[in-house]
Amino acid sequence: MLVLWPYGWFTYNQQRYVPLSWHGTLVEQKRDQSGALYRRARYADPATGRFTQEDPIGLAGGVNLYGFAGADPVNFGDPFGLCKNAKGFLACLWDFAKFEGRGFMAGASMSALPDDEHGSAGWLVGRILGAASGGAAGGVGRAGSLGQAGEGVEVVQRAMSRAELEATIETGLVRGGRAGTHFVSDAVNTSGTRARQRLALANTPEVQATMEVPRGAFSKPSGVEPANGMPGGGMERTATGPVSARILRVQEYH
Amino acid sequence: MMSAAVPRSEQLAGVPLEILVSDPWEVVSENGAGPFRGSVISVAASHFRSGKHDALIQLNSPLQIHGVRCDFVLATARHAEDDIAVIEVGHEVFCSLSGLTAKEVEMNSLASGWRSGRALIGTLKWV
Numbered sequence: 001m002l003v004l005w006p007y008g009w010f011t012y013n014q015q016r017y018v019p020l021s022w023h024g025t026l027v028e029q030k031r032d033q034s035g036a037l038y039r040r041a042r043y044a045d046p047a048t049g050r051f052t053q054e055d056p057i058g059l060a061g062g063v064n065l066y067g068f069a070g071a072d073p074v075n076f077g078d079p080f081g082l083c084k085n086a087k088g089f090l091a092c093l094w095d096f097a098k099f100e101g102r103g104f105m106a107g108a109s110m111s112a113l114p115d116d117e118h119g120s121a122g123w124l125v126g127r128i129l130g131a132a133s134g135g136a137a138g139g140v141g142r143a144g145s146l147g148q149a150g151e152g153v154e155v156v157q158r159a160m161s162r163a164e165l166e167a168t169i170e171t172g173l174v175r176g177g178r179a180g181t182h183f184v185s186d187a188v189n190t191s192g193t194r195a196r197q198r199l200a201l202a203n204t205p206e207v208q209a210t211m212e213v214p215r216g217a218f219s220k221p222s223g224v225e226p227a228n229g230m231p232g233g234g235m236e237r238t239a240t241g242p243v244s245a246r247i248l249r250v251q252e253y254h
Numbered sequence: 255m256m257s258a259a260v261p262r263s264e265q266l267a268g269v270p271l272e273i274l275v276s277d278p279w280e281v282v283s284e285n286g287a288g289p290f291r292g293s294v295i296s297v298a299a300s301h302f303r304s305g306k307h308d309a310l311i312q313l314n315s316p317l318q319i320h321g322v323r324c325d326f327v328l329a330t331a332r333h334a335e336d337d338i339a340v341i342e343v344g345h346e347v348f349c350s351l352s353g354l355t356a357k358e359v360e361m362n363s364l365a366s367g368w369r370s371g372r373a374l375i376g377t378l379k380w381v
Contacts, residue, residue, distance in 0.1 A: 201373075228373035
């Protein structure tokens with residue numbers, strides 16, 4: 001029986017490396033010489049089911065920078081190497097535009113984009129082709145240059161849940177812009193359990209996020225006292241009100 | 255005017271407070287951040303820190319924390335330089351909190367909240 005491997009292989013002839021689809025012409029038998037699948041912005045390796053370069057939009061596309069189609073290739077595709085989508089080319093274009101918009105504003109809302117850059121098919125296609133011609137590095141360059149570190153920013157860390165990380169990336173604001181006191185540290189422990197102990201957290205965090213915030217937005221460090229059955233002893237800084245944040249690095253706790 | 259003869263912790267009984275919850279993320283997703291209104295039942299020496307105080311607060315409306323109805327929270331100042339007993343009108347204190355059921359308060363089992371995973375982090379404000 002012929003079984004289709006969702007990342008692009010027939011299970012019985014994986015050794016032949018025959019991908020199911022191809023969008024270019026400089027290859028033979030729908031593959032390039034390395035066996036990787038060309039996805040315009042980057043290459044996917046069907047042997048591992050992952051992209052071989054980071055997501056051009058960085059963490060805005062999710063914590064897994066190399067993941068293909070949201071790790072669900074049965075239900076989703078990723079024709080450009082830019083976003084998973086099961087709704088077709090236009091939906092994928094729109095998703096890509098949203099990612100690009102977020103990158104442009106370095107965390108601000110897409111509504112702040114110039115009107116002439118909204119809903120323009122030419123602009124969208126141009127961004128896609130630009131990403132393709134520049135490859136992954138080109139995409140990273142554009143997104144990465146938008147919130148460059150400067151004198152007005154500083155780097156802090158926060159131990160958080162994945163849901164909070166997504167909200168932070170989505171909004172470009174610490175804690176997704178939620179009300180209440182924000183707390184961060186200059187350096188959070190690399191162990192989730194230790195971070196919880198030192199910062200007397202209510203539960204064990206899932207990720208350690210390093211982010212860039214406006215300099216002076218947070219108070220000077222204060223010592224965290226024992227609470228919630230945790231010994232405390234860590235240092236944290238607080239702020240209230242919306243604080244912009246650009247995620248620089250994410251480490252998953254295990 | 256407060257009398258100098260009455261300990262500050264006793265004077266705080268009945269004080270109306272607002273609680274704005276910052277963490278955990280899931281609890282805020284479920285209940286919103288607040289502010290949740292309540293009033294101080296008592297202030298006593300801290301379970302966690304010598305020389306500091308905890309405040310037992312009764313909420314005007316219960317919070318659902320991990321599916322448990324919490325009518326009370328126990329609050330202790332989170333930072334070394336703070337103490338719940340020094341809160342003043344209009345001032346805020348960043349606190350570690352734990353949700354408690356009416357039964358746990360009745361049984362004076364005030365550490366049950368964090369032991370049961372009902373720990374919170376938030377800000378108390380005397381309103």
